[in-house]
Amino acid sequence: MSDYKEILYQKQRRGVLITLNRPEALNAITRSMLKEFHQALDEAEADPEIRVIVLTGAGRGFCSGFDQRTTSGRRRDMQWPQGMPTDMSTADLLNYWRKDDARLLHIFELTKPVIGAVRGWAMGGGCWLALFTHITIAADDAVFAQPEVRHGSNTTFMWTLLAGFKNAIRYGITGDHIDAGEALRIGLVNKVVPVDQLLEECFSIVERIAHVPPETVKINLAISTMGLNMMGLRDALALDFEMSVAAHMMLREEFRRPLDEARFNQGTKAYLQLRDGPFQPEPFGPRSKKQRGLE
Amino acid sequence: MSNYKTILYEKQRHGVLITLNRPNALNAMNQDLLGEVDHALAEAETDPEIRAVVLTGAGGTFSVGEDISGDEPATAWPYGIPQGSSLVYEYNRFRDADRRDILGRQLYRWEYPKPIIGAVSGWCLGAASWLALTCHVTIAADDAVFGQPQVRHGANTDFIWVALAGFKNALRYSLTGDHVDAKEALRMGLVNQVVPKDKLLEECFAFVERVAHVPPETVKINLAIATSGMEMMGLRKAWTLNAELAAMAQLSKRQEFNKHLEDAKKKGGVEAFLEARDKPFQPEPFGPKAKKRK
Numbered sequence: 001m002s003d004y005k006e007i008l009y010q011k012q013r014r015g016v017l018i019t020l021n022r023p024e025a026l027n028a029i030t031r032s033m034l035k036e037f038h039q040a041l042d043e044a045e046a047d048p049e050i051r052v053i054v055l056t057g058a059g060r061g062f063c064s065g066f067d068q069r070t071t072s073g074r075r076r077d078m079q080w081p082q083g084m085p086t087d088m089s090t091a092d093l094l095n096y097w098r099k100d101d102a103r104l105l106h107i108f109e110l111t112k113p114v115i116g117a118v119r120g121w122a123m124g125g126g127c128w129l130a131l132f133t134h135i136t137i138a139a140d141d142a143v144f145a146q147p148e149v150r151h152g153s154n155t156t157f158m159w160t161l162l163a164g165f166k167n168a169i170r171y172g173i174t175g176d177h178i179d180a181g182e183a184l185r186i187g188l189v190n191k192v193v194p195v196d197q198l199l200e201e202c203f204s205i206v207e208r209i210a211h212v213p214p215e216t217v218k219i220n221l222a223i224s225t226m227g228l229n230m231m232g233l234r235d236a237l238a239l240d241f242e243m244s245v246a247a248h249m250m251l252r253e254e255f256r257r258p259l260d261e262a263r264f265n266q267g268t269k270a271y272l273q274l275r276d277g278p279f280q281p282e283p284f285g286p287r288s289k290k291q292r293g294l295e
Numbered sequence: 296m297s298n299y300k301t302i303l304y305e306k307q308r309h310g311v312l313i314t315l316n317r318p319n320a321l322n323a324m325n326q327d328l329l330g331e332v333d334h335a336l337a338e339a340e341t342d343p344e345i346r347a348v349v350l351t352g353a354g355g356t357f358s359v360g361e362d363i364s365g366d367e368p369a370t371a372w373p374y375g376i377p378q379g380s381s382l383v384y385e386y387n388r389f390r391d392a393d394r395r396d397i398l399g400r401q402l403y404r405w406e407y408p409k410p411i412i413g414a415v416s417g418w419c420l421g422a423a424s425w426l427a428l429t430c431h432v433t434i435a436a437d438d439a440v441f442g443q444p445q446v447r448h449g450a451n452t453d454f455i456w457v458a459l460a461g462f463k464n465a466l467r468y469s470l471t472g473d474h475v476d477a478k479e480a481l482r483m484g485l486v487n488q489v490v491p492k493d494k495l496l497e498e499c500f501a502f503v504e505r506v507a508h509v510p511p512e513t514v515k516i517n518l519a520i521a522t523s524g525m526e527m528m529g530l531r532k533a534w535t536l537n538a539e540l541a542a543m544a545q546l547s548k549r550q551e552f553n554k555h556l557e558d559a560k561k562k563g564g565v566e567a568f569l570e571a572r573d574k575p576f577q578p579e580p581f582g583p584k585a586k587k588r589k
Contacts, residue, residue: 081381082374089375090382091547235532242539246390250383 002043006033008058009040015052015206016044017199020126023059028067029125034101045112051214052206053110055133056117056199063126065148068268078260083251090249097245104132104158105237108225111218113209117202119195124148131158131188134221137202138180139195143285144188147175150275151259154247157236161228162187177282297338301328303353304335310347310503311339312496318354321418323362324426326396333400336407346507346514348407349499350430351414352423355438355492360421360445364565370557375548382546389542397422398538401455402531405429405522408515410506414499415439416492425453428485431518434499435477436492440582441485444472447572448556451544454533458525459484474579 002009008019018040020027044050057063077086084093102125107114116133122144130136130144146155155172163171163186171178180192193201209217263271297304303314313335315322322328332350339345352358368377376385404411404426413430419441427433427441443452452469460468460483468475477489490498506514560568 079374081379081384082371082376083382084374084376087373089373089547089549091375091549092373093382094543094547232532235529239532239536239539242536242543245543246386246539250386251381252383253381 002036002039004036004040006030007036007040009043011047011050013203013206014050014210015054015203016040016047016050017054017056017203018044019056019058020063021058023057025067026061026064026121027057027059027126028064029102029129030067031101034103038103038106041106041110041114045110048214050112051210051217052112053114054117054199054202054206055114055129056202057119057126059120061120062116062118062122062142063129064121065124065126078251078257080253080257083249083253083256093249094245097248098241100241102128104128104156105234107132108134109229111221112214113217113221115202115205117198118142118144118189119198124153128156128158131156131162134225135205136189137198137205138183138189138192139198140180140192141195142180142183142189142192143177144183145175145177145282146172147276149173149175150279152247152251152256154240154244156244157233157240159188161233161236174279176279177285179284182284297334299331299335301325302331302335304338306342306345308500308504309345309507310349310500311335311342311345312349312351312500313339315350315352315358318352318356320359320362320364321356322352322354322358322423323364324358324360324422325362329396329400333403336404336411340407340409343511345409346511347410347412347503349412349414349496349503350426351496351499352417356417357413357415357419357427357439358423359418360423363568369561370548370553372550372554375550375553376546385546386542389545390538393538393541397425397541398534401425401429401453401534405526406519407431408518409511410514410518412499412502414495415441415486416495421445421450425455428453428455428459431522432502433486434495434502435480435486435489436495437477437489438492439477439480439486439489440474441476441480442472442474442579443469444573446470446472447576449544449548449553451537451541454530454537456485458530458533471576473576474582476581479581 006022008017008021010017010019018037020033020037022028022033041053044053078084079086084090107129113135114133116130116136118130118136119139120141120143122130122142124146127144127146149155149172155168159168159172167186178188180189183189184192191201259271259275262274301317303312303316305312305314313332315324315328317323317328336348339348368380370376371378376382410432411430413427413433415427415433416436416439419427419439421443424441424443446452446469452465456465456469464483475483475485477486480486481489488498556568556571559571
């Protein structure tokens with residue numbers, strides 16, 4: 001077994017629990033974490049004792065997305081009106097953004113099932129990780145969202161595939177929060193369970209899958225995943241990827257500059273307040289649920 | 296009939312000859328010319344006397360591609376975009392222009408309900424090569440030279456090269472911008488036939504007259520079986536991605552590759568720009584001069 005630093009790898013009950021393990025940063029994704037995660041997927045795929053992978057996050061959330069401090073290229077020396085980091089050419093920037101560290105198709109095309117176990121925040125890139133798993137179980141406190149679309153970043157076509165055209169656009173162009181109930185309604189998750197039963201629910205599925213011969217599971221996974229690829233998912237994701245590069249490079253001064261300034265002069269909290277303040281209350285956020293009298 | 300300024304529109308022998316007519320600029324394509332080609336195609340589409348369109352260039356050459364003369368705003372280095380502009384603005388501009396003017400026009404010609412026959416002699420470079428290659432039938436004179444030298448200064452190829460010449464042949468030429476003579480073009484499948492230069496239009500209109508013996512509805516359906524089928528097979532998807540990549544290619548200028556070209560143009564005009572750009576690639580493996588040396 002490898003020596004992982006930013007994830008946990010715990011074999012149990014015919015499967016393995018891979019835990020994104022940076023709870024102090026709500027499991028924000030770093031490049032080194034992604035590297036470990038993909039290595040862990042390979043390790044689990046090659047281990048005949050492991051029939052299914054369960055992916056979760058440590059602490060109170062699943063994953064808050066890409067770590068804004070280490071992976072985003074968001075620098076205090078942005079050059080305006082160019083909308084580019086000082087002393088970088090567009091060619092440099094293009095090369096930078098085209099590195100596909102997330103490799104979400106690696107999850108999707110894995111030959112063993114991956115089950116996402118989501119509690120609390122699943123934001124941005126964290127939400128994509130959850131969506132690309134083959135089965136996703138949400139705790140009742142789960143919140144999915146892509147707030148990054150508010151500061152010049154992109155959604156993924158996987159939302160459209162799962163939630164359908166109108167639902168995906170509704171949330172993909174605003175970054176609005178979605179609670180577990182709405183996620184279930186639009187098809188982002190398979191089931192919602194109480195938070196204290198989340199892992200038990202996932203590993204009971206693992207054990208059911210383990211009763212089916214591995215070759216049959218592999219073929220039935222492929223009928224779905226390769227079928228979707230053939231239907232055009234791979235094409236859509238190929239375009240998606242270019243769109244993602246484009247989205248990250250197209251920064252408009254009047255939208256972006258105040259956010260960057262808030263971030264570097266006053267910190268992340270002020271930045272998030274400035275970015276997300278206009279959108280509050282979130283229609284499906286945990287607080288608005290209380291306001292709606294649902295709790 | 297409309298009054299065209301940058302093209303000629305001459306009905307003859309069951310067809311129409313549309314001639315790119317800026318011979319002083321080797322028929323370089325500007326927005327006026329491209330707009331008039333569209334307009335002329337729309338005119339020919341509704342004229343029941345016209346059964347096929349022949350597209351050629353004036354003065355013995357097809358076209359050298361997009362017109363790159365004229366002043367461009369100076370580039371801010373190292374950013375590689377025009378001074379005082381922003382990446383978001385330039386990006387939007389390129390993408391919109393590519394969809395509307397390049398892909399939009401290309402799809403209009405591709406899906407055109409009458410055959411368009413490209414009659415290519417002399418230079419057929421850059422975007423003009425795309426224009427010639429997306430014609431339904433392309434006949435080359437023996438002096439035709441195809442090439443995409445724009446890839447040498449931070450621009451892109453078009454997937455039609457891959458669709459016609461195949462993966463390896465297309466890459467061989469689109470990574471370098473190297474010239475392709477008529478014979479090599481025939482070998483790779485870029486053109487249907489190579490004929491002596493003085494027989495080019497005769498050969499094309501002989502073909503138009505053969506087409507005219509077939510009922511128009513049948514011709515239309517058989518065109519669609521090929522063109523719509525290619526779209527269904529994925530050509531449309533490939534072109535959609537192509538449009539994105541074109542925008543990126545044109546904006547990712549790198550100082551060490553591009554600045555000296557821009558400086559040369561500022562100092563010595565288009566000629567100096569071309570000299571700086573193309574000299575390292577000479578002699579061209581299939582250029583007309585290389586042939587004479589053999």
